[in-house]
Amino acid sequence: MDTYDPQAIETKWQRVWEDARAFYVDNPPPGASPNGEYYMLEMLPYPSGHLHMGHVLNYTLGDVVTHFQRRNGLRVLRPMGYDSFGLPAENAAIKEGGHPREIVESNIANIERQMRRLGWAIDWDRVIAAHDPAFYRWTQWLFLRFLEQGLAYRKEAPVNWCPNDQTVLANEQVVDGKCERCGAVVEARKMEQWFFRITAYADALLDDHDLIDWPERTKTIQRNWIGRSEGAELLFRIDELDVDVPVFTTRPDTVFGATFFALAPEHPLVDTMVERSPNGDQIREYVRTSMAKRVEERATDEKSGVFTGFFATNPATDARIPVWVADYVLMEYGTGALMAVPGQDERDGAFAERFELPVTQVIDEEQGVLVDSAQFSGMPVDEGRPAIVEWLGDRGRGRPAVSFRLRDWGFSRQRYWGCPIPVVYCGECGIVPVPDDELPVILPEVEDYRPKGKPPLASNEEWLRVPCPRCGAEGTREAETMDTFVDSAWYFLRYCDPENDQEPFARRLADFWAPIDQYIGGIDHATGHLMYSRFFVKVMNELELVGFREPFQRLFHQGWVRQGGTKMSKSRGNVTAPDELAEMYGADAVRLYILFAGPADQDMDWTEEGVEGIARFLRRLWRIVHEAAAGDVAAADGASLVRKAHETIAKVGDDIGRRFVFNTPIAAVMELINELGRDPSAPGARFAAETAVSLIQPYAPHVAEELWEALGHSRLWEEPWPVADESHLRRETFELVIQVNGRVRDRVEASADESEDALVARAKASERVQAQLDGKEIRQAIVVPGKLVNLVV
């Protein structure tokens, strides 16, 4: 027996698998229908310099599932790609020189080397990268389909503006209201932006949660993010302007208490009021100052506002109530106007107090009934709500309505390193899509991709100026690029057909492999990537590009790997290089350790203490399996080791397959090895050794393969997953726990076929029980068959 040399073993088997194309899967011929396929996917990495332990956890989890499902007879598609557009590479290029492309491509090469070093079972024929024109051509193609459907559009909207860097910042670049890079305070600025109409799918995104097997907390986060509120839209008339102004409210039952009316500073009516009101200057000044405020300031500052001089008619009371402009009213939510009920709403109350406006109580909180509400007084709140809406509806003043918190997805970026948006602006025709056959619009070289107040592409005049595809007049290309979340909203379908140069993917191949059977990634993407991908698939489904409505059937979130209390991520430098760890202990040890450290869905603090214990386990496994392999191949039915092996098979299969937990199977195999180690030549030793090696293979595939050969077999990666034999699990005797009043007092060996009465008799006969009973009367005896007897005295 040689000593365990992980480096040599791992190099050897990685070559064998690659030569055998062990983990590559071919696409089916036309006409084939799905038959036992499994699509396993982890969120694709951003190609920063190197992998960190968080990646190792993510991809090792996926790897265990991949091996497990493969050996359970499924054809597993498990591809890999790179989210290679985006700000970090661009910022690195600005800081360190070089081109973002060179940076990500060298990073990709390094990451792929690290991934191969860890021995992950990946189909390397299907690699994609967001910045590859062969990929982003189809990102552009999909954008054009959304544009045709009216699902991509431009509108003016507030963005984060850094006055120092002269650029728009993505939300994730704003930290505590300041620019991540230069520290300048970020301003809100109104700019025209591209949006995807995700709000049109708000109800579908909520309803289709029923179709998918996701963690409840993730669905909850998405539900809160979508923020569906049921209520009513009520009309308040402003006679002087001859307009009906709609408001949204979730509390139509409080309408009798609406004593003033408030408009957002951005509300379109405000302009008219400025013109017609005697204190127009005051209103204009108020609007100007509140628009200059950051959203945060508007939320935290004391309530402010200005009276417009106009009055609105409360549709319930017919009272004329004053109309104010107040910046606690948000244009983005509801209708940008609200009926203020200071008696019931805390914010309206604070405003009324500040400006000495009348307050009316219309709900008796203790009784839960309406008061001072005309014919509705005395009615319970729940009944009053629909009754008032119906009554106002009859008078043409209201109707039931639903409002959402969800906003459309602003996806344009005034930055260089992203997918170009394939449209041309023409003075005659407006926004004109680039024809499909002219795609891709290649991201051109620019002299300087630092942000300078306009998109870097706008300074490449030669590229920018093109004839309008429709009328031929001189036009200009869109110089903004797409948010990288657009790339990742559909990448998982490209893996199904990565070489296709006629379409993003053939529908038959997407429908063959997808939806993804198991997706694994961080919960931090709950409201971003996971929402956008669902939206994209719903649209693609309506366009008949795919036959399904949800991209990710099952979802699992791995926990954060922290180091010294902060989370490891691409933007922080606190990383332990996994390949260095693999050089020290071997990839198998690294893989085992990251999964043994705790439950995979819980956050963990990274520490290298304990990795020695795993290395020790692997050396023990190596020695004990070799010792067992040298022993006789003896028939061993009924041997304790054989039963232990079958118990371990049952435990590991149930843990990985049903419970989706990954730390306890390792402990179970350790237990088996501990028992085997006590006597490696005992009856059943050989079977126990084979079982341990087979069960540990998804975690530590290299050493498992080597030991499988030592046991006289080959190609463990193709070996069917072991099945526990029920007959070996049955026990003839068991340890009967005897309790008195719920406290364990004795344990005795009992036979599995004893009657309940016999077990109770055994319990009563126990000396220790006798000592406890001390002559007391037994009132009740509870028997749990196969486990315990509880005597109640």
Add this chain to the structure above:
RNA sequence: GCCGAAGUGGCGGAAUUGGUAGACGCGCUGGACUCAAAAUCCAGUGGGGCGAAAGUCCCGUGUGGGUUCGAUUCCCACCUUCGGCACCA
């Protein structure tokens, strides 16, 4: 403020449907091997009381209550930590 998750030895954690709390590992202690060390192997290891010992009793899963023959597990209240949302009408 609202919504959600979690709290178990010195440490990471286990206990799957209400049924033996602390599996497995780290660390630590003692021993074997060794000139010595490392590595390896063996034994012990929640806290406390009584006992020379074998043992035996009590306490113990964030805190306080409750349901139950029996609660880490279920219910109520509270504390702490973490995450999401937050002037959303």
